[in-house]
Amino acid sequence: MVPTLEISPDFTIEDIHRVRENNYEATKHMTVEEKLHYYNTPRTDAEEQIGRLRVKRKEAKSIERNEDIKKARNALMEILSMKKRLPDDFDPGKELEEARAEKYKVL
Numbered sequence: 001m002v003p004t005l006e007i008s009p010d011f012t013i014e015d016i017h018r019v020r021e022n023n024y025e026a027t028k029h030m031t032v033e034e035k036l037h038y039y040n041t042p043r044t045d046a047e048e049q050i051g052r053l054r055v056k057r058k059e060a061k062s063i064e065r066n067e068d069i070k071k072a073r074n075a076l077m078e079i080l081s082m083k084k085r086l087p088d089d090f091d092p093g094k095e096l097e098e099a100r101a102e103k104y105k106v107l
Contacts, residue, residue, distance in 0.1 A: 005018060005019060005022050005049075007019070007049060007053065009053050009056050009057045009060070011053075026038065
């Protein structure tokens with residue numbers, strides 16, 4: 001029985017090297033017939049591991065998405081709470097005109 005090979009969720013070049021090394025170690029003392037059987041027998045354990053990795057990747061993306069949604073929601077709440085801190089007579093159009101005039105020195 002070949003030991004279980006751990007593959008990273010991103011399946012890197014290092015993983016490919018580990019798979020090749022693992023296959024070499026598993027087959028180096030086999031006869032030609034044994035090697036043919038080894039390589040031609042379906043590997044359900046590899047398929048199961050790929051399935052687990054896909055689930056992990058999907059969960060990680062879901063967590064990232066939830067964190068992004070929380071950040072966006074917090075940013076929106078901060079913007080909305082800003083309105084409460086502005087004076088009652090605040091006019092954004094007038095403020096924009098004054099800022100542009102100051103920046104571009106329009107007479």
